[in-house]
Amino acid sequence: MAKKKVTYKTxxxxxxxxxxxxxxxxxxxxxQLLRVTVTNAETKIDFGYQAGVEYDFGEWIKINPKTFIxxxxxxxxxxxxxxxxxxxxxxxxxxxxxxxHFSSRTEGRFFSLHFDxxxxxxxxxxxxxxxxxxxxxxxxxxxxxxxxxxxxxxx
Amino acid sequence: MPPPSEAIQRYEIIDRCLTNPYxxxxxxxxxxFNITRELGKxxxxxxxxxxxxxxKKPRKEGGYGAPxxxxxxxxxxxxxxxxxxxFTIRQYGLNEKNIEVMELAAGVLxxxxxxxxxxxxxxxxHNLYASLNIEKTSKDNKLKNAIxxxxxxxxxxMEHFEIFVDAVKKEIxxxxxxxxxxxxxxxTLIVHxxxxxxxxxxxxVVGYSEDPEHANEEFRFFGLDRIYDPVLIDRKFxxxxxxxxxxxxxxNKIGIxxxxxxxHKSPEEIMLLVSREMANxxxxxxxxxxxxxxxxxxxxxxxxxxxxxxxxELITLILSYGEHMQVIKPEWxxxxxxxxxxxxxxxxx
Numbered sequence: 001m002a003k004k005k006v007t008y009k010t011x012x013x014x015x016x017x018x019x020x021x022x023x024x025x026x027x028x029x030x031x032q033l034l035r036v037t038v039t040n041a042e043t044k045i046d047f048g049y050q051a052g053v054e055y056d057f058g059e060w061i062k063i064n065p066k067t068f069i070x071x072x073x074x075x076x077x078x079x080x081x082x083x084x085x086x087x088x089x090x091x092x093x094x095x096x097x098x099x100x101h102f103s104s105r106t107e108g109r110f111f112s113l114h115f116d117x118x119x120x121x122x123x124x125x126x127x128x129x130x131x132x133x134x135x136x137x138x139x140x141x142x143x144x145x146x147x148x149x150x151x152x153x154x155x
Numbered sequence: 156m157p158p159p160s161e162a163i164q165r166y167e168i169i170d171r172c173l174t175n176p177y178x179x180x181x182x183x184x185x186x187x188f189n190i191t192r193e194l195g196k197x198x199x200x201x202x203x204x205x206x207x208x209x210x211k212k213p214r215k216e217g218g219y220g221a222p223x224x225x226x227x228x229x230x231x232x233x234x235x236x237x238x239x240x241x242f243t244i245r246q247y248g249l250n251e252k253n254i255e256v257m258e259l260a261a262g263v264l265x266x267x268x269x270x271x272x273x274x275x276x277x278x279x280x281h282n283l284y285a286s287l288n289i290e291k292t293s294k295d296n297k298l299k300n301a302i303x304x305x306x307x308x309x310x311x312x313m314e315h316f317e318i319f320v321d322a323v324k325k326e327i328x329x330x331x332x333x334x335x336x337x338x339x340x341x342x343t344l345i346v347h348x349x350x351x352x353x354x355x356x357x358x359x360v361v362g363y364s365e366d367p368e369h370a371n372e373e374f375r376f377f378g379l380d381r382i383y384d385p386v387l388i389d390r391k392f393x394x395x396x397x398x399x400x401x402x403x404x405x406x407n408k409i410g411i412x413x414x415x416x417x418x419h420k421s422p423e424e425i426m427l428l429v430s431r432e433m434a435n436x437x438x439x440x441x442x443x444x445x446x447x448x449x450x451x452x453x454x455x456x457x458x459x460x461x462x463x464x465x466x467x468e469l470i471t472l473i474l475s476y477g478e479h480m481q482v483i484k485p486e487w488x489x490x491x492x493x494x495x496x497x498x499x500x501x502x503x504x
Contacts, residue, residue: 014330014386016343034332035343037386046332046384048341108334108341110383152345155327155387 011154012039012120018150020143030054033140034110038122039154043069043085043115045127047138048108055105062096063087063138064129069115072124075144079124089114161194165206166219168193170244173223173234180231207232210244219244310357312379319360319385323348326392328365331385333377342366345388349374349395350402354411355468361401363393374401376411409443410468422462423485425469430479431455442472458483470495 015036030050037044051059071083092111094100100109118125123146129138144150168190172181181189183200191197212218222238225231234242315331322329328347335342348362359376369375373396395401405411407422426449429437434457438448443461450458463469465488473480473492482489 011389014388016330016345032341034341035330035384046343048332048334050339050341106339108339110332110334110341112384152328152330153389155389 012037013151013153014038015143015145015147015150016152018143018145019147021141031138033143036125036143036145037154038118038120038145040117042088043118045113045115047111047113049111050108051102051105053105055102058101059105060099060101061093061109061111062099063090063093063113065095067113067127067129067138069118070126070128071118071122072126073119073121075124075142075146081126083118083122085116085118087113087115162206162209164194165190165198165203166210166244169203169206169210170221173232174243180226180229180233182229182231186232214247219247310380312382313358315379315382315385316351316358318387319348319351319379322385322387323350326394327387328390328392329360329385330388331377332383334381334383336381341383344377345390346375346377347393349398351379352376352405352411359411363395407445407462407464408466408468409463409472410466412467414465414467419465422464425461425463425465425485425488426483427459427461427473428481428483429457429459429476433476433479 015038016034018033018036020033030052032048032050033045034048035046037046049061065087067087069085070081071085072079073082090111090113092100092109093113102109113127123144125143125145127138127140127143133139169186172178172186172189178185183203186203187198187200190203207223209217210219210221211223213220220239221244222235222242223232224235226233236242319329321327326347328345330343330345333342333344334340345365346360346362347365348360350361352359352361358379360379360382361374361376363373364375364377413419422445431454434455437446437459438457442459443463445462447460448457449460452458470488470491473482473488474495482492
């Protein structure tokens with residue numbers, strides 16, 4: 001789908017601790033979706049990953065370079081995707097197949113994924129690392145961006 | 156020796172009086188009145204006369220070479236502009252001695268490598284040298300080599316120092332990701348920062364947190380090393396109810412932590428016995444401003460008392476003196492130190 005050119009009058013906004021539906025939400029407590037930042041330069045999604053018992057089996061993280069965002073202008077369950085925006089860069093997490101291996105089971109790692117800018121009126125997004133992905137893939141569905149209580153304008 | 160900062164403030168006030176065209180020939184009483192009003196402290200005529208004499212001294216003697224004269228008919232002072240047209244000490248900015256002291260201070264501040272290596276610091280220093288028309292020479296290196304400050308490892312998060320200083324100054328809330336070392340969890344927080352506090356080589360943001368878990372607390376501490384990606388946000392700032400009260404909280408503490416026990420929320424008398432070997436060290440660099448030397452024993456030991464709100468940092472400090480420091484009272488602190496020492500010993504047995 002073609003990308004839209006977007007321009008914002010504000011400096012953008014952030015969504016703190018966004019609500020979302022995810023197959024990982026309850027089963028993988030070691031990955032936390034922390035914040036979404038929407039500006040006219042980029043869309044950034046921040047995560048925290050806490051190593052744990054899985055460390056004993058070799059715990060690592062990586063991100064698929066083909067990861068993308070799907071945008072919606074409604075939070076209704078049957079609303080259609082109106083745009084797709086691709087991963088441009090990542091901070092503190094390597095693109096697969098390279099991996100970041102945790103050094104201990106007490107290590108916590110903050111990382112960010114940077115995407116093309118999405119329209120400012122986007123109500124909801126999906127973050128997709130793998131379509132029909134497994135439980136270990138970083139797929140987050142219905143990340144809400146329009147809830148006033150989580151939203152702050154950037155200064 | 157450069158003049159103390161208060162003397163410089165007096166020179167500046169005298170300079171303003173002498174360059175004010177509406178003041179004519181200010182008398183010593185008028186100079187005293189202006190200095191007292193601006194500094195909130197009365198100074199003697201003798202001090203002002205010494206200040207004038209110092210200002211008249213040439214630059215190489217630490218003065219300004221000020222052409223100050225006394226006019227008997229008006230019983231007042233004036234700058235002789237025939238001698239030096241449009242003279243003011245403001246034209247000099249920093250003198251060579253000031254710059255030398257500043258460079259030494261910059262060397263000491265080098266330990267805050269996160270701040271000092273920042274582009275804005277380097278640019279500020281570059282601009283300062285440029286505005287004073289000073290060229291950096293090998294002499295500067297000699298000066299730098301004259302001191303060797305304590306080197307600390309790079310503290311993660313110091314790169315956020317400036318953004319928080321800016322937020323405190325302009326009263327802007329900040330969104331950031333916080334990682335709790337204790338809970339091993341990340342959290343996105345919005346904090347209204349009131350000040351930055353240093354404690355034992357670490358820096359903390361002190362401010363009000365909007366997080367519902369912190370709802371009953373007027374302010375909280377967040378270590379800069381546990382903060383990721385701060386962003387200034389556009390919303391109404393919740394000001395601190397009493398900044399002086401906030402600052403006074405640190406007066407009775409070593410460090411910033413608290414002991415999770417309601418009975419340890421106010422200052423207590425802490426009595427310590429310091430060994431003969433360490434007595435002079437503790438006397439020359441008191442543990443805390445409240446330190447009083449209670450008894451000096453013929454053996455060389457000293458007994459000191461402190462008025463402190465107990466903190467984890469206090470306990471760590473006492474333990475760091477090992478056999479050279481003994482808690483006399485309170486009883487609970489004696490037990491706590493004993494418990495920790497037994498646990499430590501257990502690791503070697």
